[in-house]
Amino acid sequence: MAELKYISGFGNECASEDPRCPGSLPEGQNNPQVCPYNLYAEQLSGSAFTCPRSTNKRSWLYRILPSVSHKPFESVDQGHVTHNWDEVDPDPNQLRWKPFEIPKVSQKKVDFVSGLHTLCGAGDIRSNNGLAVHIFLCNTSMGNKCFYNSDGDFLFVPQKGNLLIYTEFGKMLVQPNEICVIQRGMRFSIDVFEETRGYVLEVYGVHFELPDLGPIGANGLANPRDFLIPVAWYEDRQVPGGYTVINKYQGKLFASKQDVSPFNVVAWHGNYTPYKYNLENFMVINSVAFDHADPSIFTVLTAKSVRPGVAIADFVIFPPRWGVADKTFRPPYYHRNCMSEFMGLIRGHYEAKQGGFLPGGGSLHSAMTPHGPDADCFEKASKAKLAPERIADGTMAFMFESSLSLAVTKWGYKTSGCLDENYYKCWEPLKSHFTPNSRNPVGPKFYPNIAAILESGFAQFS
Secondary structure (H helix, E strand, O other): OOOOOEEEOOOOOEEEEOOOOOOOOOOOOOOOOOOHHHOEEEEEEOOOOOOOHHHOOEEEEEEOOOOOOOOOOEEOOOOEOOOOOOOOOOOOOOEEEOOOOOOOOOOOOOOOOOOEEEEEEEEEOOOOEEEEEEEEEEOOOOOOEEEEEOOEEEEEEEEEOOEEEEEOOEEEEEOOOEEEEEOOOOOEEEEEOOOEEEEEEEEEOOOOEOOOOHHHOOOOEOOHHHOEEEOOOOOOOEEEEEEEEEEEEOOEEEEEEEEEOOOOEEEEEEOOOOEEEEHHHOEOOOOOOEOOOOHHHHEEEEEEOOOOOOEEEEEEEEOOEEEOOEOOOOOOOOEOOOOEEEEEEEEOOOOOOOOOOOOOOEEEEOOOOOEOOOHHHHHHHHHOOOOOEEEOOOOEEEEEEEOOOOEEOHHHHHHOOOEOOOHHHHHOOOOOOOOOOOOOOOHHHHOHHHHHHHHHHHHOOO
């Protein structure tokens, strides 16, 4: 495969033209009476025309035929894609899934669309407020078929297998430990090279942004320059009556036919584009004194709600890093949260649960449902020598966190066959260490100076 080229920068105003047609971008205007090379001008808007300039998203595409050149859409089989959040009764328990099984190509060919399964979600598509978590399990390329989503943005987290993604803006190769975002309305097709699995976070009505850094300052976390945008590439390919365009609209799937490839954009300019990001480029911020910082310091992208500081969805990662905090229980603390937390594992072993939580699986801790390290992790971390140590080497876990209360689908509960009924047992060995007659029983071993101070203080009152 020839090396693919990209433009660097998050949310930049970019311009690109296929080198086979130099000068294909109009000069000085967006919509000339006759475009260079007799192309059609078409605008793709990702925001209202009247949004403030800082949030206005649109791109101009110069293409061989406009995207309107297709037969009428007709409803097609939904498969396991849904936005019905009332399929099963709510369940506040901690939920965990074993690795989702990928169909064998020898048994059945499954492409990205037919292999897309909705696991959980919340909100309302028609009011542009909410999200869904999907799992994709496929073994075959899409061929003469493309997909676009009228409902929201897709954030892809591949876990097994590479994705070669064709878009109207160009081509991207996305590998495990990378992510990519295909924004609302953008047509794409996916080639795979083996049995392939991954996660998708879909957000309705909002777009992903880089989180504000506040006191961190100007640099850190995911740096804008590390996001990559594909360069213009087109194919002038005829497929008489045989190219299928699949549209997700109000949670339903529709298909239409057309005679040409949709990837016929010779040039484009704007700030509304697909993009990808390598998670290894994330600059970790962490505690270097004491206590365990909140996981918000690991936020890569956020999709904000109308409430300041509250997200429809955050994409958070737990990358390799140093742990150096003194006097601190270093793994994630026991917690009850007003947010919903879906976690997945790309590779390795998550620090708070060495067993059971596996690559290609997932877990869901719903709003105010308690969760935290398993019993084995607690015992080891409570007794560990607090020397500087590397955490999560060879591991990449992530979290989709949302202010919405997520409902699990019937596929997630039953049809997938991957729900781990024994998840709760990882906390059953937890036992009481309460010592009512000794305030600091391990203090002399770990903190002799503190123990001496306490003993001195108590002596004054004896």
